[in-house]
Amino acid sequence: MSRQSAEAHPSTRLYVAIAVILAALTALEVMVFYIEALAPVLIPILIVMMAAKFALVAMFFMHLKSDGPVLTAIFAWAVFIATAIVVGLMAIFGKFAG
């Protein structure tokens, strides 16, 4: 690793803060799952929280926030294609119909 990228990485305190947020979001996801009143909006709420956790790990633990745009572009493109595969196949097999 270059000295420049090592210096740009988050501090230990920020790493711990991110872990606390991840744990809290996981607890919140499970709480939402058990609240029957939220059943009609369960899917969008869980998808948003899942995406938030995904982004936090990628940005801070995988250092995409500090490692520059090339690596972010590689990962974002791969995630986009994978998501398109999932959504496209689900649509083809009628998972969004009715």
Add this chain to the structure above:
Amino acid sequence: MEGPTSTGIPNRKLAMWTFIGSECMLFGTLIATYMIYRGRNLVPPYPHDLLNIPFITVTTFVLLMSSLMMVLALAAVQRNDLRATKLWLALTALFGLIFLGGQYYEFSHFVHEGLPLSRNLFSSTFFVLTGTHGAHVAGGVIWLGTLLVRAIDGKLDARHAETVEIAGLYWHFVDVVWIILFTLIYLLV
């Protein structure tokens, strides 16, 4: 030490990110298969009869915290603190093993309850998807074990921080995949 590169990114790190990109495709196809067959299961037992949300929440928490241990190991090796590097690498591997133990318990429980791999659509897609993820966790634990042995032998210091960072990238990827699987399999049941 590796020399400068045309991209400014170390070659091994670029290779790991490219590999992670290909892994996105692998898990994308497996997740697509699971989602297509989700809810089309005609043969019991059904997912909601078997999935133990509190138990999986605990193992999910363990895997998330293992990612924290991994970045702390990286921070330790960057400041050449060999003692802390060994501690955090060992804890990361231990948390990975706890997650794998949880997965073994879950799989055994499912089989005991009459849900082997080929029982129905849910079992086939569930075992293949979570089993593939578990195999990746196992690979990560072995990788961490090799780093730990190097650290114990005194052959891992600040000059090898990139080696630890690359192993960390793989470990965090395994973690983000589980973040997705936890929501799609267990919470959107």
